[in-house]
Amino acid sequence: MNNIKLENANSPVIKDKNSAISTKASLKANRKFKKAGLFTLFVGPAFLAFAVIVLIPFFTGIYYAFTDWNGVTGNVAWVGLDNFKYLFTEDKQFQRSFLLTIKYTLVAIILTNVVGFGLALLVSQKLKTKNILRTVFFMPNLIGGLLLGFIWQFIFIKGFESIGSITGLSLFELPWLGDEKTAFWGIVIVSVWQGAGYIMLIYLAALQNVPQDIVEAAKIDGANKWQVLRHITMPMVAPAVTISLFLTISSSFKIFDVNLSLTNGGPFKSTEMLALNIYTEAFVNNRYGLGEAKALIFFLVVAAITIIQVTITKKREVES
Amino acid sequence: MDKKYTGKTFTVEILAILLGLVFLVPFYYVFSNSLKTFAEILTNTSALPSVLQFENYINAFKQLNYLKAFTNSLIITVASNVVLVVFCSMAAYMLVRTKKKISNVIFMIFVAAMVIPFQSIMIPLIKTTSSLGLLNSVWGLVIMYLGFGSGMTIFLYHGFIKGIPVELEEAAIIDGCTPFGVFWKIVFPLLKPITVTVVILNSLWIWNDFLLPQLVLQDASLRTIPMATFFFFGQYTKQWDLALAGLVLSIIPLLIFFFSMQKHIIKGITSGSIK
Known part of the structure; x- marks a missing residue:
């Protein structure tokens, strides 16, 4: 700003036409330079951290997927698709x-969405306790997967x-975490x-946007509750x-914390999901190259x- | 959705409350057993404690090195939030206001990289950042959170800033305000609603994050709450009286945060997910 003012103040002094033009040009160049500097100043810090922490490791990781890198020896050899x-x-464990x-x-996406939608329908009724119930149903989500896994370790074991x-129900007397099938469940x-x-919160927000006059009109026309749900609410x-669906797909596919703290992949690695398998390969077996190959597939x-x-969400937006 | 509170609604209400209680059962077991002696946990798991054993908490507090872990978690969460809000709001503002191709390209890179799962980055990240001195340091971890959180944070700010009219800024520039002044004095205060959302989403993520600090921080004195709980639980497996008291201690800060900010949290999470 100061520079520009100075040059402006000087310019009337210069009588020569040519030099006046050159001042104008340098003014323009100066401004452009300033803009670029400002751009770098504003965007630079975030982008630098992002490049060093995310972009560079991601691309070097792709390279390492094709090597026999083990992190200990200095020489990393290219092994192609080995x-x-x-x-x-x-x-076999990876497969x-x-x-x-x-x-x-x-399993997780179906159950989480069904339960979440059910809860949303429930707490969107005119219940006296609906606010407390919303809080209760949402509360587990706040606590990280690691702590939740430990909480449930105690529930399943003791x-x-x-x-x-107390109840005599055999369902509760199974060795929940000690058996492959029940540990999976x-x-x-x-996670459900x-x-x-x-998921309840997302559905709840959507349910509250359903215009009530349409629902009322349908009821006057003789639609029953199920028909209202099926033909008005659902669409x-x-x-x-x-x-x-997609939030649950990607979070389920990337499950790690609960897997680690609840079963640690056991019994006998039978509940070891992909993210935990990658972690073990890299930081327990120290086979970084192999771990990276898995991470790339992941x-x-x-x-x-x-x-x-x-693509699907965009398509829907266009249609609606 | 009838206006009247009928007998049917009452039945639904009872069912809903029962379901709510089922959701709370795990908390009941953990809280009540954390106050029992070891022998009582084994023999009387479902009952309330006969005599409250507060020693469990005193022991767990010491063994966990709780105050240290809490301070570490707090410093890391607060510092990461500050750098994320400062640098990402600035970046998003410039990317929106500079109508050039490069702005779009940079924005697209930030957004596209949100797809990359942590597991695809962690191995080279840990192996290469050691040379930058970012390992085993709280500040290194904070820079990593800036890197990992920038995509989502810039994305949220970007969407919000697009809706702010540019005329106000132009008037300020004519009045002789510097670009920094325009941003911090005029634009940033307008971003408050999205800043609240950003801070809540990032706080929950960073406070609960386990794997990244676990890989970055090796010193026992630098452990965050999830890390301290992890080591504690591993050390005292099956010694439930201590383990459960430690677990409750780890959950409490989250519950306090939740109940004091409940409205903002629910709003923030809903708006964050839909974008």
Whole structure:
């Protein structure tokens, strides 16, 4: 600012036409330079941190996926597709984790959305306790997965045993975390308990946007509750369904904390999901190259899910 | 959605309350058992404690090094929030107001990178940032949170700033205000609603985050609450009296935060998810 003022003040003194033009040009260049400097000053710090922390590691990671890097020896050798070949032919644990994660994701998204939508319908009624109930249903979502896993470790080991002996229900007397099948359902229960309240909030916001006059009109025309739900509420809530589905898909696919603290992949690595498998490969087995190959596959799946999500949401926006 | 409170609504209400209680059962078990002796936990898990054992909490508080862990978590969360709000609001503002191709390109890179899962970055991140001196340091961790959080934060600010009319800023520039002055004195105060959302979303994420601090901070004295709980639980497996008291201590700050900011949290989370 100061420079510009000075030059402006000087310019009337200069009588020569040519030099006046050159001052004008330098003024313009100066302004441009200033703008670029300002741009760098505003955007630079965030972008620098982002580049160093996210972009550079991401791209070097892709390179390391094709090497035998183990982090200890200095020399990193290019091995081409060997890591990927190994993963798909020999690494049975990786394949098991991959399939398990897909199975888990399917189960978790269905249950979380069904429970979440049910809760939203429930707390959108004219209940006296609806505000307290909203808080209660949402509360587990606030606490990180790690702590939730530990809470439920106690519930599954001691709480269920006690409930079982009081009620006599055999369901509670199973060795929940000690058995492959029930341990899987244990993880599902915890993540539904955690995620349903969050999904409830999204559906609730959508439900509150359903215009009541349409619902009233339908009722006057003789529609019953189910018909109102099926033909008015559901279509109006559809965009929220898309959002919720994809939120749960990517969070379920990336599950780590609950997996670590509840079962730690056990018993015998039977509940080890992909994110935990990558972590173990890299930081327990110290096979970084292999870990990176897994991480790259992991990224491709997550990216594919997100791209499909964005395309679908965009399409819907255009239609509506 | 009838206006009247009928008998049917009452039945629904009872069912809803029962369901709410089911949701709270895990909390009941953890809280009540954290106040029992070890023997009582084993024999009487479902009952209320016969004599309240506050020693559990005193022991867990010491063993967890709770005050230290709490301070670490607080410093990391507050500092990360400050740098995220300052640098990302500035960046988003400039990206919106500079109508050039480069702004769009940079914005798209930030948004696209939100897709990358943490697991795809962590290995090179930990192995290469050690050379930058970012490992085993709280400030290193804060810079990492700036890097990881910038995509989402800039995205939220960007959407909000687009809706702010530019005329106000132009008037201020004519009055001789510097670009920094325009941003901090005029634009930033207008961003308050989105800043609240950003701070809530980032606080919950950073406070609860386990894996990144676990990989970055090696010194026991730098442990955050989730890390301290993790080591504590591993050390005292099956010693439930201590473990549960420690767990309650770790949950309490979150509950206080939630109940004091409930309205903002629910609003913030709903608006953050829909964008």
